[in-house]
Amino acid sequence: MKSSLLLNFTADKVNNKIFVEREFAAPVDLVWDAWTKPEILDLWWAPRPWKTKTKSMNFVPGGTWLYSMLGPQGEEHFCRADYKTIDAHKGYTGLDAFCDPEGNIIDAFPRTDWDVQFASKEEQTMVHVTLSYAKLEDLESIIQMGFKEGFLAAMENLDEFIRAQFQLRLDKKPNNETRVSTYVNFPGNTEDAFSFYRKVFRTEFVNGLQRFGDIPASTEDAPPLADHVKKMILHVELPLLGNHVLMGTDAPKEMGFTLTQGNNMHISLEPDSRDEATRIFTELSEGGTITMPLQDMFWGAYYGSFTDRFGINWMVNHQPKH
Numbered sequence: 491m492k493s494s495l496l497l498n499f500t501a502d503k504v505n506n507k508i509f510v511e512r513e514f515a516a517p518v519d520l521v522w523d524a525w526t527k528p529e530i531l532d533l534w535w536a537p538r539p540w541k542t543k544t545k546s547m548n549f550v551p552g553g554t555w556l557y558s559m560l561g562p563q564g565e566e567h568f569c570r571a572d573y574k575t576i577d578a579h580k581g582y583t584g585l586d587a588f589c590d591p592e593g594n595i596i597d598a599f600p601r602t603d604w605d606v607q608f609a610s611k612e613e614q615t616m617v618h619v620t621l622s623y624a625k626l627e628d629l630e631s632i633i634q635m636g637f638k639e640g641f642l643a644a645m646e647n648l649d650e651f652i653r654a655q656f657q658l659r660l661d662k663k664p665n666n667e668t669r670v671s672t673y674v675n676f677p678g679n680t681e682d683a684f685s686f687y688r689k690v691f692r693t694e695f696v697n698g699l700q701r702f703g704d705i706p707a708s709t710e711d712a713p714p715l716a717d718h719v720k721k722m723i724l725h726v727e728l729p730l731l732g733n734h735v736l737m738g739t740d741a742p743k744e745m746g747f748t749l750t751q752g753n754n755m756h757i758s759l760e761p762d763s764r765d766e767a768t769r770i771f772t773e774l775s776e777g778g779t780i781t782m783p784l785q786d787m788f789w790g791a792y793y794g795s796f797t798d799r800f801g802i803n804w805m806v807n808h809q810p811k812h
Contacts, residue, residue, distance in 0.1 A: 495513040495649065497512050497642070498510065499638060506626055507620060507621060508619075508620070508621040508637075510641065512645050513614060513616050513617075514616075515613065515652070517610065518579050518608050526582070533647070533651055534650075534651050535644055537639070537640040537643035538647065539561075542558070543557060543558050544557045545558065549576070553572075553573050554571065556593045568588070568589050568590060579608060579610075580607065581607035584604050585602070585603050602632065604620075605620040607620075670757065671727075671736065671737050672734070672736050673738065673755070673758040674738045675738070675739055675754040676741065677741060680738045680739060680740045691730050695726055696735070701720060701722060702720050703715065703720030704724065723739055725737065726738050741754070755803060757802065758805040759804065759806050760806075760807050760808065762808075764808050775796040776799070778798040780794070781796055790809065791807050791808060791810075794806050
C-alpha cells in the first residue's frame with residue numbers, strides 16, 4: 491500500500507462548486523461498499539468526536555438515506571440524501587439537505603448536489619467528488635460551517651477503516667484458487683486446540699492467529715467486546731496433510747453462539763468464481779436449511795452457509811482476485 495495518498499480540495503466560487511479528489515489504497519469494490527452501505531457509513535462519515543447514526547437507507551435511484559450526526563455533548567442534527575442515479579462501482583449522484591428527525595427538509599440551510607465517481611487502478615481507487623450549489627452564498631455558507639475540515643477528517647476515518655479491512659482481506663486468502671477445507675468452531679479454546687494440532691502435524695499457522703480484538707466493531711453503537719472475548723480467535727488456518735487445511739474460530743456465547751457436538755464443524759468450499767459459488771450453494775442447499783444466504787461480506791468474500799438435507803454443514807466462500 492502507498493504511504494502517501496492523493497488529496498485535492500478546490501473551491502470554485504465562479505461556478506459554485508467544490509471539487510474533492512481522494513485516493514484510497516484498496517480495490518474499488520471495497521471503497522464502493524464503504525460509501526454506499528449504512529453500517530459502514532456510520533463508522534466514518536462524521537468527523538471525530540462526532541458520530542453518524544443511520545435511521546433508514548434505501549440505496550436505489552429515488553431512494554433516501556436519513557441519518558443523524560451525534561455530537562459529544564449530546565447534540566443531534568439530522569440530514570437526508572436523496573439518490574438520483576446509481577452506477578454500481580462507478581458512481582452515484584444525489585441531493586442532500588438538513589432536515590428534522592422525520593426527514594422534512596429545513597429550507598433555511600443550503601442543499602448540496604453530490605456527484606461521486608470512483609476510478610479503479612489496480613489496488614487503488616480514486617474517488618472524485620463534485621459538490622454543486624444553487625448560488626455562491628450557499629457555497630460560502632457551507633465552507634463557513636467547517637465543511638472542508640469536517641469532510642477531510644471523515645476521509646481520514648475512512649482511510650483507517652479501509653486500511654484495516656483490506657489488510658484483513660489480504661490476510662484471509664491471497665488468491666482465489668479453488669480449495670476445500672474443514673472449518674471447526676470452538677466455545678473459546680480454539681487457540682489451545684490448534685496449538686495441539688500444530689504440534690501433531692508439525693506445520694505452521696497461515697497468517698498467524700487473528701483475534702476478535704483485531705477488527706473494528708461493526709457499528710459505533712455495538713456493545714464493546716469483553717477483554718476475554720477480544721483475545722479469542724476470529725480465524726486461524728493450519729495445513730494438515732495432502733494440501734488439506736483445517737480452519738477454526740471461537741464462537742463465544744457472549745455473541746449469541748450456542749455450540750453442541752455435531753453443529754461445530756463445516757466443510758468449507760472455495761470455488762474460483764462467483765457464478766460457481768452460486769451454483770454450488772443453490773444446488774447443494776436444496777431441501778436443506780440455509781443459515782446464512784450468499785452475500786458479500788466485510789472481509790471481501792462472497793459467502794453463505796447451510797445444512798444440507800442429510801444434516802451435513804457446509805460453507806461456500808468465494809474470494810475475488812486482488
